[in-house]
Amino acid sequence: MKITRIDAIPFSIPYSKPLKFASGEVHSADHILIRIHSEDGLIGTAEAPPRPFTYGETQVGIKALVEGIFAEQILGHSIFEREKIHALLNRTVGNPCAKGAVDIAIWDLIGKVLNQPVSRLLGGYTDRLRVSHMIGFDEPAKMVEVAERCIEEFGITTFKVKVGRRPFQLDVDVCRALREHFGDRIEMYIDGNRGWTASEAARAMRAMSDLDLLFAEELNPADEVMGRRWLVSQSPIPSFADESAPTPAHAVRELLDGGATAIAIKTARTGFTYSQRVLFLSESLGVENYIGNQIDGQVGTMASLVFGTAYRATASRAAELSNYLDMADDLLTDPLTISGGEMKLRDLPGTGVLIDEDKLRHYRTDI
Ligand code: MUC
Ligand code: MG
Secondary structure: OEEEEEEEEEEEEEEEEEEEEOOEEEEEEEEEEEEEEEOOOOEEEEEEOOOOOOOOOOHHHHHHHHHHHHHHHHOOOEOOOHHHHHHHHOOOOOOHHHHHHHHHHHHHHHHHHHOOEHHHHHOOOOOEEEEEEEEOOOOHHHHHHHHHHHHHHHOOOEEEEEOOOOOHHHHHHHHHHHHHHHHHHOEEEEEOOOOOOHHHHHHHHHHOOOOOOOOEEOOOOOOOHHHHHHHHHOOOOOEEEOOOOOOHHHHHHHHHHOOOOEEEEOHHHHOOHHHHHHHHHHHHHOOEEEEOOOOOOHHHHHHHHHHHHHOHHHHOOOEEOOHHHHEOOOOEOOOOOOEOOEEEOOOOOEOOOOEOHHHHHHHEOOO
């Protein structure tokens, strides 16, 4: 089943509520839709979210790389030669989201050709995930309001709280306001996106020691190796690596260096193939994972759902699947839904992504 064409379509969908965090902010989803065509007329689809502030990728760069270099390398190869295809893609260093999207689009095609849902091909563990919502920077009362709406409208009770501001007291106040308002009705963890120094993070963690945080993520920069190790070694809760572990090798390095004790999996950056490797190495080492959010639209969120439902380990924690709710619109014919705090998988071949062509025409920026 040969690959005959690859499209990298830039689109832009505004956010009704911008997301702000320590390493950047997002006002519109300026993403790339990857479409891989096979010789029998099927199309595999995936979404690449450029994150210049995390991996250095841009929308223009992803399009140029996919259509300019990747297409030439993989056209004519069978969709079942994934290992060969990855060897070719990996001649280009970095660019995790461009590679991740190509991988997911190929898996989507594989599922369609075999007439099977990809979640079943990967592992088939369950048909739903508990949802965790990521709350961006704001005043404490506004962040409490966001959580309230998630609880009331969607039944979501797990929250990632963005921290990493200066002074750190503002973030401590937010977490305290959430815990005092909701008591034990919510689960809460924090993500600093490298915003604090090691000593600020240590003081903030001491100030929040009574707030029953599930875990902490990227509180200070991982490449400040000794400071990070010092911080992680004194943490009473797991320390998740996110942007410091964009590949399986980085994940191992972070664990061995003492920069993290657990690893976030994001299909946007590791596709399905390398997410599997991160998951399997974590399982073998006895290290926890959860499914994170790369500020994905609904196409990308569907990929996270497909992967997360495939395995026991990823299905055991709430997955970050809800930030598309902050977008003014999206590209699926049948929008995702969250009810009772859960998102359910669709029993469709491939990843289950069906694109509304009118919406794509409206939001694409290349014609
Ligand atoms: C996250 O977990 O860090 C913010 C930046 C990024 O790359 O992803 C988001 C969410
Ligand atoms: Mg993170």
